[in-house]
Amino acid sequence: MFSGAERTKRYKLVHPDKVRQTERNYRKSHPQKMKDKKARYYLKHREEIRKKAKEELKNLFNLCLDHYGRSCSLCKSENNLVIDHVGGNNGDSPKNYRTLWVWIIKNAFPFGFRTLCGSCNRLDGLIRHHPLLGGKGIDDILEKMRDRSNYNALFKS
Numbered sequence: 001m002f003s004g005a006e007r008t009k010r011y012k013l014v015h016p017d018k019v020r021q022t023e024r025n026y027r028k029s030h031p032q033k034m035k036d037k038k039a040r041y042y043l044k045h046r047e048e049i050r051k052k053a054k055e056e057l058k059n060l061f062n063l064c065l066d067h068y069g070r071s072c073s074l075c076k077s078e079n080n081l082v083i084d085h086v087g088g089n090n091g092d093s094p095k096n097y098r099t100l101w102v103w104i105i106k107n108a109f110p111f112g113f114r115t116l117c118g119s120c121n122r123l124d125g126l127i128r129h130h131p132l133l134g135g136k137g138i139d140d141i142l143e144k145m146r147d148r149s150n151y152n153a154l155f156k157s
Contacts, residue, residue, distance in 0.1 A: 060101040067109045072117035080118040087112070 002010065012019045027034050042049060064083050071078045083100065094100045104113060
């Protein structure tokens with residue numbers, strides 16, 4: 001004969017769908033117990049959970065860097081890199097960096113993103129919102145500066 005624990009284990013192996021449905025029903029009918037259980041687990045394993053989340057975030061960012069480049073597309077710096085929306089965020093993609101990286105990966109690394117260093121990213125944002133430059137990005141400004149034919153062309157459309 002089987003002991004109670006052995007019988008339960010065997011039942012779970014033979015009837016996995018029934019067991020899964022029973023567990024799902026229990027979780028649905030006891031939400032506060034599940035919330036308390038989750039909170040206790042988090043408190044007990046907080047450091048492991050944080051370490052795993054940080055590692056997962058680093059992996060997502062590295063996947064994006066592998067695709068868009070591991071140096072700034074403007075100054076070629078390899079420090080303090082970020083993924084930037086070319087032309088600013090048009091509203092299709094998220095603004096939060098974690099959800100942005102997930103969105104980029106799920107959408108098969110779409111066109112319209114690039115790698116910038118923190119300095120170039122800040123400069124691009126300042127230029128884009130400057131009232132005299134009329135919403136032009138750093139790429140437009142650099143292109144006109146390269147021409148150097150007419151310095152005043154920077155401040156005209």
